[in-house]
Amino acid sequence: MTAPPLSPTPASEPAHTTTTGPAGAPVGASLSVWAYVAFTGVVFGVGGLLAKGLIDDGVDAFTVTWFPFLVSGLIGMAAALVRKQLTAAAAGPAIVLGITASAGPALLFNIGFEDLPAGIVTLLISLGPVFTAVVAHFVFADERFNVVKASGLALAIVGVGVLATGSIDGGGSPTRLAIVLIGALIAGTAAVLARRLVMQHGAAALIGPQMLTAGVVALALSPVLGRELAPEGGYETWHVLAMAGFGVSTYLGFRSMLIANQVGTTGQVSVIGYCVPVFGVIGGIFVFGDDLTLSLVLGGLLILVSVWVIAVGSRPRLLPVAAPLPTAPTDQTLTPP
Template sequence: MQRAWVFFWLLALIWGSSFLLMRIGVAQIPPAQLTFTRTVIAAVAMNITLLLLRKRYPTDRSTLIWLVVIGLGNTAIPFTLLAWGEQTVESGMTSVLQAITPVFALVIAHFTFADERITPLKIMGIALSFGGIVVLTSRDWAAGQGFGGDLSGEIAILVASFCYGLFTNVSRKTLRDKKVEPVVVAAVSMTAAAVSAAVMMYTLPLLGERAPVSYASLTPEVLRAGVVLGVLNTFVAYLMFYYVIEGLGAARAAMVTYVVPVVAVTLGALFLNEMIDATLLLGSALILAGIALVNLRLLQRRAKLETPLAQQPEKL
């Protein structure tokens, strides 16, 4: 278990650094191209892993279609929205806004699964989280930016969080109904995400977004950011997460959600000189407190029911 805790903190550091790396990457790489870069690297690595494990793609058309949809909605679109938002929004702020994903997931699950119901405690958590969003975006309204500048980027990040919340439930339903192993879901959906990102990379410029750039023109720092996002923050982190689940259980592994924004805000301040002010601290505290209330009963229930992963392979 001690080793699993080491991986838990490493995972928090890796995922927390994603926002720093995206902020560095979008300085020269258009958002959709940055998404393509990290997903194509991760897709190649995941498909090699699939071959080594002697797993295969699903053969029925319905399952494949759902996995492609998951790749588009749970990876390609939110990755691109996050990168687009980080063109104007600081990495620490992005991580805090993205942390609200479990709240969106809960609201959607309430209308999707019989075992996920919104209780008064969860309503309080939702209210706190959205109060945190109001606090975080208040700086832009106070500055008279309206929907321009940082606020449009913040909205893009919140839409990305909604996508994660929505497709977390779609993924859960697919895993349950289609009985597809998570490693297969990851390989197929990441491949679909890479293809989708390639399409967006060349179509979004028609809508006024930046055109793709030559990788040869990138500075070493930006190129490293893109490669590390693909190898470490997407592929390795996925494998590490399931190792942490195996060692600590799903309930404890899910607690990494609370650590990631702290890591991201700290890294942003250290390496990008991002400002940490009272508004950021108050908004972050409200969102994390809300998420804690939303997840409290769920984590307690999982902790009681949990057995080692080897006895519950369906959790993978």
């Protein structure tokens, strides 16, 4: 099944012309996708470590989800209102993304952080791009699976597996492992939906309602599922400051990811998923006391190579833009007879 051609970059975003990719996305813009990918990967990687630290310090996994999302949602709504970028048409899609691409995966990942080492959780999170690549093959004409992309994904999975080995100090609950894996499946599939919706509505119109929806959903589920809204003994000052800062970085990270989806392919954006285990294992060494081993070094090198391979396999095909047809000049001072 082939999806209909996607609309070009919304008018609210500046276009870079001369050549375009098969979906109509300007190639000049797609060259900057790696800056967004790198920034988002760092933000999400550090955010994962912060979430693990807060949860280990007694803050509930649901609180670590709804608090930052509410902060990021308020920031996004305020920014969109000031710039008059909110649209009624984007409200429904933003709510869907808030549930599928934000609240759902984040809650499942944070539940995994409650009992599993950071290395195991981030290893499972890194499987998200695999689901993304498979689903995108059936949705986007410019996202066909190819040998190069398949090789990069396989190499990345092997690298992540080797890398995470150094931080795995034992087994974990099969149920928790399944929960995190389901989160990766949802996140990977939602990434395809995110690209389609952001091409239709633009990142600015989606980010505020999306984050606010995620925060409200996670907060509403907390008492229903018997979760404590505050840790025993109350919040410490650093908890509040950390989650507020987490909210700011969450807004920046998701906004960056939506823009990356707007100017790049899902294959390129999926590279974000491989940054998370890098931070998970490095954080395990310096924060959680994991040992530096040969497997960590080798795994890191494999991932760096895989990023380059995926970039090559996801590079859009250049299509020349036809020159505009000449039009007769009009005299605006003339009046019709």
